[in-house]
Every structure is written in C-alpha cells, then in structure tokens.
Amino acid sequence: MNMLTMEPAAPLLSIRDLSMRFAKNRSLSDTIAGRPRQIVSALNGVDLDVMPAETLGIVGESGCGKSTLARCIAGLHRPSSGDIRFEGESVIGLKGANRRAYNRRVQMMFQDPYTSLNPRMTVRDTLREAISVHRMREGAAIDRRIDELLDLVRLPEGAADKYPHEFSGGQRQRIGIARALSLEPTCLVADELVSALDVSVQAQVVNLLLELQDNLGLTVLFVAHDLRLVRHVSHRVAVIYLGAIVEVGPSEALFSRPRHPYSQALLAAAPSLDPADRKRAPALSGELPSPLDIPPGCPFHVRCPHAAERCRIEKPMLRPVGAGMAACHFAETISAA
Amino acid sequence: MANPQQETVLELRHLRTEFGSRQHPLVAVDDVSFAVKAGEILGLVGESGSGKSITLRSILGIVRPRGRVGGEILWKGRDLAALDEAALRKVRGREIAMIFQEPMSSLNPLLTVGLQISENLVAHTGLDAKARKARAIELLEMVGIPSARDRLGDYPHEFSGGMRQRVMIAIALASNPQLLLADEPTTALDVTIQDQILRLIQSLSRDLGMAVILVTHDMGVVAQTCDRVAVMYGGRLCEVGTTSQVIADARHPYALGLLRSIPRDVAPRTPLYSIPGAPPALNALPLGCAFTTRCPVAGPECRDLRPPLETVGQFHEVACHHRVEALAHFRQQEAAQ
Ligand SMILES: Nc1ncnc2c1ncn2[C@@H]1O[C@H](COP(=O)(O)OP(=O)(O)OP(=O)(O)O)[C@@H](O)[C@H]1O
Ligand SMILES: Nc1ncnc2c1ncn2[C@@H]1O[C@H](COP(=O)(O)OP(=O)(O)O)[C@@H](O)[C@H]1O
Ligand code: SF4
Ligand code: SF4
Numbered sequence: 001m002n003m004l005t006m007e008p009a010a011p012l013l014s015i016r017d018l019s020m021r022f023a024k025n026r027s028l029s030d031t032i033a034g035r036p037r038q039i040v041s042a043l044n045g046v047d048l049d050v051m052p053a054e055t056l057g058i059v060g061e062s063g064c065g066k067s068t069l070a071r072c073i074a075g076l077h078r079p080s081s082g083d084i085r086f087e088g089e090s091v092i093g094l095k096g097a098n099r100r101a102y103n104r105r106v107q108m109m110f111q112d113p114y115t116s117l118n119p120r121m122t123v124r125d126t127l128r129e130a131i132s133v134h135r136m137r138e139g140a141a142i143d144r145r146i147d148e149l150l151d152l153v154r155l156p157e158g159a160a161d162k163y164p165h166e167f168s169g170g171q172r173q174r175i176g177i178a179r180a181l182s183l184e185p186t187c188l189v190a191d192e193l194v195s196a197l198d199v200s201v202q203a204q205v206v207n208l209l210l211e212l213q214d215n216l217g218l219t220v221l222f223v224a225h226d227l228r229l230v231r232h233v234s235h236r237v238a239v240i241y242l243g244a245i246v247e248v249g250p251s252e253a254l255f256s257r258p259r260h261p262y263s264q265a266l267l268a269a270a271p272s273l274d275p276a277d278r279k280r281a282p283a284l285s286g287e288l289p290s291p292l293d294i295p296p297g298c299p300f301h302v303r304c305p306h307a308a309e310r311c312r313i314e315k316p317m318l319r320p321v322g323a324g325m326a327a328c329h330f331a332e333t334i335s336a337a
Numbered sequence: 338m339a340n341p342q343q344e345t346v347l348e349l350r351h352l353r354t355e356f357g358s359r360q361h362p363l364v365a366v367d368d369v370s371f372a373v374k375a376g377e378i379l380g381l382v383g384e385s386g387s388g389k390s391i392t393l394r395s396i397l398g399i400v401r402p403r404g405r406v407g408g409e410i411l412w413k414g415r416d417l418a419a420l421d422e423a424a425l426r427k428v429r430g431r432e433i434a435m436i437f438q439e440p441m442s443s444l445n446p447l448l449t450v451g452l453q454i455s456e457n458l459v460a461h462t463g464l465d466a467k468a469r470k471a472r473a474i475e476l477l478e479m480v481g482i483p484s485a486r487d488r489l490g491d492y493p494h495e496f497s498g499g500m501r502q503r504v505m506i507a508i509a510l511a512s513n514p515q516l517l518l519a520d521e522p523t524t525a526l527d528v529t530i531q532d533q534i535l536r537l538i539q540s541l542s543r544d545l546g547m548a549v550i551l552v553t554h555d556m557g558v559v560a561q562t563c564d565r566v567a568v569m570y571g572g573r574l575c576e577v578g579t580t581s582q583v584i585a586d587a588r589h590p591y592a593l594g595l596l597r598s599i600p601r602d603v604a605p606r607t608p609l610y611s612i613p614g615a616p617p618a619l620n621a622l623p624l625g626c627a628f629t630t631r632c633p634v635a636g637p638e639c640r641d642l643r644p645p646l647e648t649v650g651q652f653h654e655v656a657c658h659h660r661v662e663a664l665a666h667f668r669q670q671e672a673a674q
C-alpha cells in the first residue's frame with residue numbers, strides 16, 4: 001500500500017460487476033426430454049479493487065468461485081459480463097501485443113505442483129522457454145537470468161538441470177514461482193499455492209513469497225482455504241459466497257471482528273488451536289447451495305441464523321461497514337451483538 | 338477426555354511394517370506401541386510419509402502391495418497380526434471400520450449410494466431388505482445428507498465432494514463399529530463441512546462409546562476433536578500425550594517445530610518458523626533418532642542411539658535424548674520473536 005503519500009493510491013486492478021456463467025453439458029436424458037441447458041453461475045457481480053503492492057486474500061467454501069475469479073483476472077477465462085481494469089484500462093477483449101503484455105504482467109501460479117510443470121523438461125528448459133517466449137532476455141543473458149531466478153527462490157545449486165520429479169513438493173512450488181517471476185510480473189495470482197504442502201514446508205514457501213513481495217513490490221492475490229495462513233500474509237481479505245463478495249476489509253479487522261454472518265460462521269468453523277475453545281455443535285449447518293440455483297434475496301438467507309423476511313426478498317448490496325465493506329442488511333446490529 | 342474407567346479396546350505392541358527385501362528392508366512403521374480406549378479419540382499426526390496411513394492399514398491387515406507386519410495388534414485381547422485372512426475379514430468392516438484418505442476412489446461410481454450402504458449391511462448385519470433400507474436412510478440422515486430418502490437412488494457423481502465423504506462415513510458406520518480408523522477424513526473438505534463431520538465423529542464416540550484413531554496433519558483438528566495425540570516422525574512415535582499436553586506443552590523438537598510453524602501469536606507478514614531440511618527417505622533413516630538431520634539440538638550420540646519413549650508426566654511420553662535443551666532452544670526462539 002502507498003505509505004509515503006497521504007493520497008490513496010489508484011487501484012492496480014479494478015473489477016466491476018463481474019459475472020461468469022458456464023453452460024453445463026446436457027445429460028442424455030435432458031437432451032431427449034428437450035430440457036434447456038443448465039447454467040452454472042460461478043460469479044455473480046463481483047466488485048473488487050486490488051491496490052498496488054498489496055496482498056489480497058480470497059477465502060470462501062469450495063465451489064464459491066475463487067478459482068473462477070482468479071482465472072478471469074489472469075485472462076484464462078473471458079467473463080460473461082462486467083469489467084476488469086488494469087491500471088485504468090479495460091483488459092476484456094485485449095488482443096495481440098496488448099494481450100501478451102497483460103499476460104506477462106499478471107501471472108497465475110497453480111495449486112498442483114505435479115501437473116503444472118512439464119515432466120520432460122528440466123528446470124532450465126522450463127525457465128528458458130518462459131524467458132524466450134516473452135523475449136525477456138537474449139543469448140547468454142538468459143542463463144545468467146536463470147541462475148538469478150533459482151537463487152531468488154532458494155533452489156539449491158545444480159537444480160537447473162534436474163527434472164520436476166527430482167524435487168519435493170515445496171521445491172516444485174518454488175520452480176513454479178521462479179517461472180512466474182521470470183516474466184517480471186506486476187501481479188501474482190496464487191491459487192491454493194501452498195495447500196498441498198506440509199505445514200513446515202508451507203512456512204518456507206510463504207516466507208519466500210513475503211520476502212519477494214517486499215523486495216520486488218509485487219501485488220499478490222492469495223487464494224487459500226487455510227484461514228490462519230490467509231490472515232498472516234494478507235493486507236486485506238475478501239470473503240466470497242456463491243460467486244459474490246460478501247465482505248472485504250483489512251485482514252486484522254476482518255478476522256478479529258467479522259461483520260457478515262457468513263464470515264462469522266466461516267471463521268467459527270475453522271478449528272482453533274486452543275482445546276478449551278471446543279464446541280459441540282457445528283458452526284454452520286447445510287452446504288453451499290448449488291450455483292445452478294442461487295437463492296433470491298440474500299444468497300446466504302437459507303443458512304443464515306439472522307435471516308428475516310426482508311432477506312428473502314431484497315438482495316443486500318456491498319456497502320461500507322466498520323473498516324471495510326459488507327453485504328448484509330443487518331451488518332451493524334449483528335456485529336454489535 | 339475419555340473416561341479413564343473405560344476399557345482398552347486396541348493395543349499396539351511394537352508394531353513394525355516393512356517393505357522391500359529382507360536384506361534391505363524399508364521400514365515404514367518402526368516399533369510403534371499405543372493403546373486406545375472405548376469412547377476415546379486418539380489423534381495421529383505427522384508430516385506426509387511419516388507412516389500414519391500404513392499404521393492404520395497394518396491394524397486391518399490391508400497393507401498393499403504386501404508389507405510385512407510384525408509385533409502385536411491386540412484387539413480386545415486377540416492378536417490380529419496372528420489371524421488368517423478369513424478370520425480378519427470377520428473383524429474388518431464390522432468391529433473395526435476404516436474411512437480412507439481418498440474418498441473418490443473408494444466409492445463405486447457404477448452403484449447407487451443406497452446399494453453401496455445396503456451391501457455393507459448385508460455383509461455385516463442380519464437385517465432384512467426393508468430394515469436395511471430404513472437403516473440406510475437413518476445413516477445418511479445421521480451424517481447430515483438432506484432428504485436422505487430421495488437420495489438413495491443417486492450415484493456418487495451426483496453428490497458434492499463433501500457429501501461423498503459423508504456417504505463414506507455412513508458406510509463405515511453401517512455396522513456400528515467399535516473402532517473407527519479415519520485417515521484424514523476431512524483434509525479435502527471445507528472448514529464448514531469439516532466442522533460438521535468432526536462434530537459427528539465426536540458425538541458418536543461420546544454417545545456410543547466408539548473408539549477412534551483420527552489421522553490428520555492439522556493441529557487445529559486435533560485441538561478441537563482428540564482426547565490424546567500421538568506424533569509420528571519417520572515411522573516412529575516421538576511424542577504421546579493428552580491433547581493439551583502436546584499442544585500447550587510439547588517437548589519433542591519435531592513436535593515443538595511443527596507447532597511453531599503454525600501462524601499464531603506472530604506479527605502479520607513476518608517470517609514463519611520452518612523446520613529446516615526435508616524428511617528422510619525410508620532407505621536413509623539413521624540408526625538412532627530419525628529427526629537427527631533436522632534437529633536444532635541434536636547431540637553426537639543422536640545419530641546412532643535410538644531415544645526410547647520416556648514418561649515425562651502423567652500420560653505424557655517423549656522420545657528424545659535432549660529434552661531440556663529442546664525446551665530451552667524453543668523458548669529462546671520464542672523470546673527472540
Ligand atoms: N469450466 C467450467 N464449466 C462448468 N462449471 C464450472 C467451470 N469452472 C467452474 N465451474 C463451476 O463454477 C463454480 C465455481 O468454481 P470455482 O472453481 O471457481 O470454485 P472455487 O471457489 O475455486 O472452489 P475450490 O475451493 O474447490 O477450489 C463451481 O460450481 C464449479 O463447478
Ligand atoms: N507399498 C509401499 N512400498 C514401499 N514404501 C511404501 C509403500 N507404501 C508406503 N510406503 C512408504 O511408507 C512411508 C509411510 O507412508 P504413509 O503411511 O502412507 O505416510 P502418511 O503418514 O503420509 O500416511 C512413506 O515413506 C511411503 O513412501
Ligand atoms: S442479509 Fe439477512 S440473510 Fe443475508 S446475511 Fe444479512 S441477515 Fe443474513
Ligand atoms: S535431540 Fe537427538 S534425540 Fe532429540 S530429537 Fe534431536 S536428534 Fe532426536
């Protein structure tokens with residue numbers, strides 16, 4: 001965040017009313033019966049600003065749209081409607097050189113360190129390919145840059161000429177990070193980057209990410225389901241429910257005093273490390289409703305302990321509450337309780 | 338805490354499971370001894386590859402491809418390790434049930450969920466068709482599947498990941514087992530669903546006296562669910578104690594490091610503690626303490642001299658030659674932060 005000037009900085013990414021619908025493949029019986037294709041609404045009007053050099057955590061239940069949002073931002077999906085602006089310019093429908101430039105500056109890193117690297121390419125080949133495609137360096141400078149990158153992500157000497165299977169999961173994640181950094185991006189989109197790793201290895205990769213971000217001034221979108229980790233690395237956090245942001249705010253404020261009933265339930269469900277906190281009943285009953293069939297009014301009303309008549313009819317808008325924003329009609333009274 | 342009056346149902350004595358040739362065995366579980374009482378939930382934690390799953394599989398005699406299992410597995414006084422396959426089959430799935438780490442691969446995609454539960458009831462109970470259907474509905478309701486009656490005819494792919502895992506639990510519980518072996522039953526699930534499933538397992542253990550061994554690598558899950566914990570490293574037990582002893586007063590350098598690497602009570606965005614190095618390969622385990630190569634307080638004798646589990650308090654056992662130094666080291670670290 002911009003600490004030096006008092007003026008609020010302009011957002012790096014500005015997302016407005018972003019929606020993404022997927023047409024489901026029709027089953028045979030649906031085709032025979034002439035039923036229309038079903039539509040999955042993965043994102044339903046996401047509004048979100050991402051500030052330069054901040055880490056924005058994104059949390060929510062499985063299937064709520066975190067990866068879809070990440071992929072839209074990284075240009076891997078074309079949204080059905082809405083806009084994504086990068087440094088003020090819309091990136092929807094970018095073509096040619098402009099598309100390539102955007103794709104270089106916003107890099108996605110994937111969850112699965114096993115499938116996102118080509119098993120038949122050495123680390124050097126992988127990095128060389130990325131560097132050459134975008135003409136980041138030429139000739140001998142490429143190999144120098146490869147050494148620099150491996151040093152940056154703390155891979156041991158000699159790693160360059162090994163194949164992915166010769167590395168541990170944490171090391172493979174570092175290779176993925178090195179590949180993303182080889183393009184000198186402005187923004188990293190980390191979708192469940194460390195979820196598959198053991199706790200102690202997670203710590204190593206997270207430390208690396210924090211350090212690189214501070215040194216290189218990177219903006220990071222950090223999608224993860226480990227709330228403790230998200231709290232630790234993020235400046236701000238966005239909570240998604242059924243493809244829309246229900247709360248966003250400074251990390252410490254959101255975790256110490258969540259305003260939206262869904263954020264409250266999500267945080268209460270995360271297992272505390274204190275055995276004395278033990279509870280008998282689950283924090284939230286029921287499951288995420290199907291994105292084929294999003295409830296009217298407040299999408300959370302079917303599971304919300306505070307739902308009132310108004311919630312079934314009127315959809316709450318994201319609005320300022322406390323230090324952040326929340327989409328709940330009763331956010332003030334509920335969080336005061 | 339489980340009632341100390343409760344009887345011990347399972348006792349492992351010097352369990353050892355090895356693979357490979359007899360000349361060069363790969364020892365995945367080495368001299369593991371512990372006991373579980375009726376109504377007690379024992380957590381088994383450790384990083385991936387530490388031998389948690391093989392320990393559970395050894396109990397049921399389903400180590401594949403064939404591993405050699407040694408030691409005693411006393412199930413209500415009977416040694417399962419000495420039983421033949423036919424006798425074991427009578428225990429497996431009936432008195433002792435297991436939930437596997439990979440839920441998707443353990444349901445048959447071609448059979449309806451109702452049929453899969455029913456098959457288990459045929460195998461392990463004397464219920465007739467009508468009673469089996471009623472029991473199947475009851476089980477699905479117990480694990481929180483809404484409109485259970487209507488879902489008996491659905492195939493596994495028609496359920497979400499969390500629901501499939503609950504179906505697996507319903508199948509495991511069909512025969513009213515006295516011991517449930519649960520291998521990371523919630524690792525792939527959302528915190529909300531995880532919370533629901535853990536509360537369910539907890540109430541079954543409390544109300545029906547079912548004993549549980551719960552494998553996990555999440556210390557939060559342990560804190561919220563288990564009565565006692567056994568920490569594994571390199572196929573051996575390094576610390577055993579009540580949940581609060583291990584979480585609040587760990588003594589083994591590995592357990593201390595593991596707990597330290599979880600972000601709690603640390604300033605946001607500061608480096609997390611991480612255990613240096615990587616876990617040893619099975620063919621490179623030292624003769625002495627398995628943690629030697631990564632231990633911050635290892636002494637010259639650690640490599641060759643195996644530390645035995647020693648009592649450090651009521652219910653609390655630790656296997657380390659340098660417990661005093663370990664505590665001092667981690668206290669110092671803490672003070673430095
Ligand atoms: N290509 C696609 N075709 C059809 N449906 C899709 C497609 N991609 C995503 N979806 C659906 O959109 C919804 C949001 O999916 P998404 O992958 O963004 O969830 P997520 O929040 O990342 O979940 P997780 O935590 O499990 O990774 C889900 O219902 C998913 O099934
Ligand atoms: N069939 C096998 N042959 C050889 N080694 C095995 C076999 N199955 C498991 N192992 C090894 O045994 C160790 C313990 O495995 P496991 O119990 O699955 O670990 P975890 O604690 O992750 O559940 C690992 O090093 C694993 O690679
Ligand atoms: S708007 Fe109503 S239903 Fe929605 S979260 Fe707020 S109180 Fe609950
Ligand atoms: S001090 Fe020695 S015995 Fe104790 S954990 Fe370290 S290496 Fe093992």
Ligand SMILES: [Mg+2]
Pocket residue numbers: 066067068191
């Ligand atoms: Mg995802």
Ligand SMILES: [Mg+2]
Pocket residue numbers: 389390391438520
């Ligand atoms: Mg396992």
